[in-house]
Each structure stands twice: as C-alpha cells, then as structure tokens.
Amino acid sequence: GERVVDIRAHEKGERFEELPMENFEGHTRAFIKVQDGCDRRCAYCVIPRARGASRSRSEESVVQELTALAAAGYKEVVLSGINLPSYGKDTGTDLVSLIEAAARVEGIERIRLGSLEPDLLSDEAIARMAAVKELCPQFHLSLQSGCTATLRRMRRVYTAEEYARVVEKLRAAFGGFASFTTDVIVGFPGETEDEFAESLAFVCAQKFLKVHVFPYSRRAGTPAADFPGQLTEAQKADRVHRLQTAADEVRGALAREMLGTEDTVLLEKAVSGSLFTGYTRLYLPVAVKAPGAAAGQIVTARLTEWDGERARAEVI
Numbered sequence: 001g002e003r004v005v006d007i008r009a010h011e012k013g014e015r016f017e018e019l020p021m022e023n024f025e026g027h028t029r030a031f032i033k034v035q036d037g038c039d040r041r042c043a044y045c046v047i048p049r050a051r052g053a054s055r056s057r058s059e060e061s062v063v064q065e066l067t068a069l070a071a072a073g074y075k076e077v078v079l080s081g082i083n084l085p086s087y088g089k090d091t092g093t094d095l096v097s098l099i100e101a102a103a104r105v106e107g108i109e110r111i112r113l114g115s116l117e118p119d120l121l122s123d124e125a126i127a128r129m130a131a132v133k134e135l136c137p138q139f140h141l142s143l144q145s146g147c148t149a150t151l152r153r154m155r156r157v158y159t160a161e162e163y164a165r166v167v168e169k170l171r172a173a174f175g176g177f178a179s180f181t182t183d184v185i186v187g188f189p190g191e192t193e194d195e196f197a198e199s200l201a202f203v204c205a206q207k208f209l210k211v212h213v214f215p216y217s218r219r220a221g222t223p224a225a226d227f228p229g230q231l232t233e234a235q236k237a238d239r240v241h242r243l244q245t246a247a248d249e250v251r252g253a254l255a256r257e258m259l260g261t262e263d264t265v266l267l268e269k270a271v272s273g274s275l276f277t278g279y280t281r282l283y284l285p286v287a288v289k290a291p292g293a294a295a296g297q298i299v300t301a302r303l304t305e306w307d308g309e310r311a312r313a314e315v316i
C-alpha cells in the first residue's frame with residue numbers, strides 16, 4: 001500500500017526513448033515525436049531539468065514508423081520535438097535530412113513540423129526545406145516576446161530583428177506562399193507597459209496566422225521565478241486579452257485576404273454527406289463542399305468565405 005515515486009535522473013549521453021506515435025487526429029494526421037530534451041536554458045523554462053539533454057530518435061526508426069503509417073492510410077504527419085531543430089545533433093544528422101527522408105516514404109503526402117527555434121534555421125536548411133514539396137509551408141516559429149530587451153531577460157538567443165529576418169527568409173524561400181504561427185509569453189518579470197507595447201506591435205507586424213498567448217507562469221527552480229518585477233495575475237490577464245485580441249484581428253484579416261485563392265485540403269471529418277472539415281497546407285481550417293469525396297482524400301479547393309472560425313471552400 002506504499003506509494004513509491006522513483007525517477008531516474010537524466011544523464012549526459014542518454015538515448016532517445018523509443019515511443020510509438022503520440023496521437024492521431026481522426027485517421028488522417030499522425031504526430032510523431034522525433035526528438036526529446038533541450039540543451040538551452042531559457043530563464044522561465046523547466047524543460048531542460050525535467051526532460052534532460054537533447055536526444056534524437058534514429059532516422060531509420062522514424063522512417064519505419066512512417067512507412068507503417070502510410071500503409072495504414074495516413075497522408076499527413078507532424079514531426080515534433082521539444083527543440084525540433086536540434087534533431088540529429090547527437091546522432092550526426094539534422095532535421096532537414098529527416099524531412100527529406102520522410103518525403104521519400106511512399107504515401108506520405110504532407111509533412112508538418114512542430115515548434116521551431118528561429119535561430120537554428122540556417123540559410124542552407126531553409127533552402128533545402130523549400131525544395132521538399134511535401135513539406136507544408138506552415139511554420140510554428142517560437143517567439144515568446146517581440147521586444148528584444150525582454151528576450152534578453154528571458155535568455156532567448158535571438159533579437160526581435162533577427163527573428164523577423166528568419167520569417168522573411170522563409171517567406172521568400174517558399175515564394176511568398178507560407179504562413180506562420182507562434183507562442184508569446186506576456187507579463188514576464190520586469191515587462192514594462194512600453195515593452196509590452198513593443199512586443200504587441202512586433203507580433204502584429206509579423207502577420208501570424210495564429211498566436212498562442214500565455215501569461216508568464218512562475219515555475220519553482222527556474223531563474224525567472226526569483227526575478228524582480230513580478231507582475232500581478234490581473235496585469236498578466238489584461239495583457240493576454242489585449243495581445244490575443246490584436247492577434248485574432250490579424251488572423252481574420254489574413255484569412256479574408258486568402259479568399260478567392262486555391263490550396264489543397266486534406267479532408268478530415270465528414271460533417272454531412274458532402275461537407276468535410278480539414279486544413280489547407282497553410283493550416284487554415286476549412287469546411288469544404290466536396291460531393292463524392294471521402295475523408296482522408298486530398299482535394300484542391302477555392303476559399304470562398306471566412307466566418308471568423310473557418311473558411312468555406314469549394315472543390316475545383
């Protein structure tokens with residue numbers, strides 16, 4: 001009847017723990033974790049202590065699983081990790097090589113990537129990624145703040161300007177057909193109203209398709225937990241609301257700009273006989289009228305309306 005909690009501490013050089021895929025969305029998109037842990041030390045983050053150093057799943061094992069998924073009918077996969085661009089640093093390979101290998105698996109038609117650290121995307125990596133036609137041009141680039149002074153205190157390793165340059169490079173490499181999503185923390189210790197305003201203006205200028213806004217959360221054992229200038233929960237909630245409202249307006253404007261354009265949609269769920277929900281390559285949620293089609297099929301559709309939640313589209 002005794003409760004035992006016995007957790008082995010992480011050690012340098014430990015190997016990736018093989019796990020089968022994490023979850024499925026319907027039977028169309030599978031999430032595969034290919035990397036774990038992180039070698040960085042952002043001031044607010046417990047992950048390096050909780051998950052240990054960066055380590056990668058072997059390319060062979062990932063390809064094996066992708067082959068099985070493709071055989072089971074999955075067309076889209078999301079490669080994910082705690083610090084995904086670190087993939088392969090411990091095994092002598094790199095993330096782009098893994099993407100290229102995934103694209104060679106017959107039946108895998110769409111590849112998406114989990115969260116990316118902007119400073120780890122070199123010009124060469126971006127150019128090679130742009131050459132993989134199966135890679136959806138939708139990038140979740142971790143930002144955390146659009147104010148360089150706040151980024152410094154967070155111990156992030158890029159400036160807001162450097163971040164913006166990576167976005168520009170990705171956009172250019174994909175011929176202007178790319179979308180970006182991100183995470184932002186508001187109310188980090190010492191974040192002044194001016195710094196928050198700078199972050200908000202930066203976020204709006206990047207034209208993210210989606211922004212996940214989080215209030216700073218004080219985690220015991222992290223340096224930031226003891227930083228001076230902790231904000232109240234009410235101050236943080238107010239900033240979350242202001243930033244999320246502004247970011248959602250940008251999302252609506254971007255979605256409306258896309259009306260009239262065409263993109264492919266992976267039909268995920270049948271809502272009625274001929275109406276399906278799914279996502280475009282740019283990760284815009286859509287409801288597609290596709291008579292005679294079936295879930296799991298990829299169709300080309302034209303976006304016709306935006307209702308604030310998802311776009312309406314018609315198969316061409």
Ligand code: SF4
Nearest residue numbers: 038040041042045047
């Ligand atoms: S925020 Fe991301 S990059 Fe920074 S320490 Fe945590 S997992 Fe690593």
